Amino acid sequence: MALYFALRGISLAVIGREIAHANPWWYALSVALATLTFPIRTMRWRIMLERSAGPVALRPVWQATAIGFMANNILPARGGELARAYVASRLVPVRFATALASLAVERVFDGLVLVMLLAAAIADPGFSSTATIGGRSVATIATWTGALFVAVLGVLFAVVHAPAGALALAGRALRKVLPARAADSLVGLARHFIVGLSILRAPRDFGLVVAWSLVLWLVNGVAFYTGFLAFHLQVPAFPGAPADAGAALPLTAALLLQGVVAIGVSIPSSPGFFGLFEYASRAGLGLYGVSAAAAVSFAVGIHLGWFVPITVIGLWTLARAHLSLGELRGGSGDVR
Numbered sequence: 346m347a348l349y350f351a352l353r354g355i356s357l358a359v360i361g362r363e364i365a366h367a368n369p370w371w372y373a374l375s376v377a378l379a380t381l382t383f384p385i386r387t388m389r390w391r392i393m394l395e396r397s398a399g400p401v402a403l404r405p406v407w408q409a410t411a412i413g414f415m416a417n418n419i420l421p422a423r424g425g426e427l428a429r430a431y432v433a434s435r436l437v438p439v440r441f442a443t444a445l446a447s448l449a450v451e452r453v454f455d456g457l458v459l460v461m462l463l464a465a466a467i468a469d470p471g472f473s474s475t476a477t478i479g480g481r482s483v484a485t486i487a488t489w490t491g492a493l494f495v496a497v498l499g500v501l502f503a504v505v506h507a508p509a510g511a512l513a514l515a516g517r518a519l520r521k522v523l524p525a526r527a528a529d530s531l532v533g534l535a536r537h538f539i540v541g542l543s544i545l546r547a548p549r550d551f552g553l554v555v556a557w558s559l560v561l562w563l564v565n566g567v568a569f570y571t572g573f574l575a576f577h578l579q580v581p582a583f584p585g586a587p588a589d590a591g592a593a594l595p596l597t598a599a600l601l602l603q604g605v606v607a608i609g610v611s612i613p614s615s616p617g618f619f620g621l622f623e624y625a626s627r628a629g630l631g632l633y634g635v636s637a638a639a640a641v642s643f644a645v646g647i648h649l650g651w652f653v654p655i656t657v658i659g660l661w662t663l664a665r666a667h668l669s670l671g672e673l674r675g676g677s678g679d680v681r
Contacts, residue, residue, distance in 0.1 A: 348620030355638050363642030371575035378568035379651040389557035393447040396543040398439040405436035415659020422613035428673040442534045446541025454558045456494035463487045463604030466597040476632045505542040569599035576643040581634045605629035622648050
C-alpha cells in the first residue's frame with residue numbers, strides 16, 4: 346500500500362531514466378557509507394553484549410549483525426530483529442532474551458540520536474518552521490517521538506536499577522492472568538532480559554555506546570547526502586527558473602530525511618521496508634521543494650543500492666555460520 350502511494354502519479358520510465366543518469370561515483374560512495382554502518386553497529390553492540398556476557402569476540406557479533414539485517418531485508422514485520430538475537434544466542438555466550446534486551450536498548454539509543462539530529466535540521470534557519478508531513482508539524486513529530494524514546498529509556502533505567510522490584514511486580518501481574526507455571530516461566534525470561542540492560546548501569550560504556558550511536562547516524566546521514574549528489578537533487582530557485590538554477594540540498598536536509606525515513610520504516614511492514622522508505626523519502630524531500638518524481642527516483646535508486654550489499658553479505662555469512670533461513674524463521678522463537 347505504501348509503495349502504491351509512493352509511486353502514485355510517477356512513471357516508471359522516469360524513475361529508470363533518473364537512476365540511469367545518477368553520478369556513479371557519488372552513488373558508489375553512498376552505498377559504501379551505508380554499508381559501513383553495519384560494522385559500526387557491530388562495534389557498538391559488542392560493548393553492550395560484553396556488559397551482559399563478559400568478553401565477546403568481534404567475529405560472532407558481526408555475523409549476528411550481518412545475518413540480522415539481511416533477515417530484515419527478506420522477512421516481513423522486522424523479523425530480522427528476532428533473527429539477530431537468535432543468531433547471537435547461537436554464536437555468543439548469551440541468552441536469547443538477554444540479546445533481545447540489548448537490541449531494545451540499541452533501538453532507544455538510535456531513536457534519541459536520530460531525534461537529536463532531526464532537531465538540528467529543523468533548527469536550520471533555512472528550514473520552514475511551519476513544514477508539515479501528513480498534516481502534522483515536523484517539529485511536533487520530532488518532539489513527540491523524542492519524548493517517547495526518553496520515556497522508554499526512563500522505564501528501562503528504572504527496571505535495571507531496581508530489578509527485584511520490577512520482577513516482583515511483573516510476577517504479581519502475570520499470576521493474575523496466567524497459570525503459576527507459565528507466569529514463573531515468563532518471570533524467568535524477564536530476569537534474563539534485565540541482564541541485557543546492564544549497559545545502563547555502566548557510565549563509561551554507556552558513554553561509548555552514545556558516541557558510537559552518534560558516529561553511526563552521522564555516517565548514515567552523509568550516505569543520504571552523497572545520494573543527493575548522485576541524483577543531482579536541488580532546492581528549486583523559484584517557479585519557472587531553469588532546472589539547474591537551484592541550490593544543492595544542505596547536509597541538514599540529509600539529517601532530516603534520515604530521521605523521517607527512520608520513523609517511517611519503524612512500522613513493521615514488508616521485507617526491506619519497500620514502500621515505506623520511498624513514501625517517507627517523497628514526503629521528506631517534498632519539504633525542500635524537490636519534485637515527487639525526483640524524490641522517488643532517488644529513493645528507489647538509493648534503497649536498491651543500500652539493500653543489495655548487506656543482503657548478499659548476510660546470506661554469505663549465514664551459509665558460513667552453518668545456519669539456514671528456515672532456522673531463522675522458526676528458531677527466533679527459542680527464548681532459552
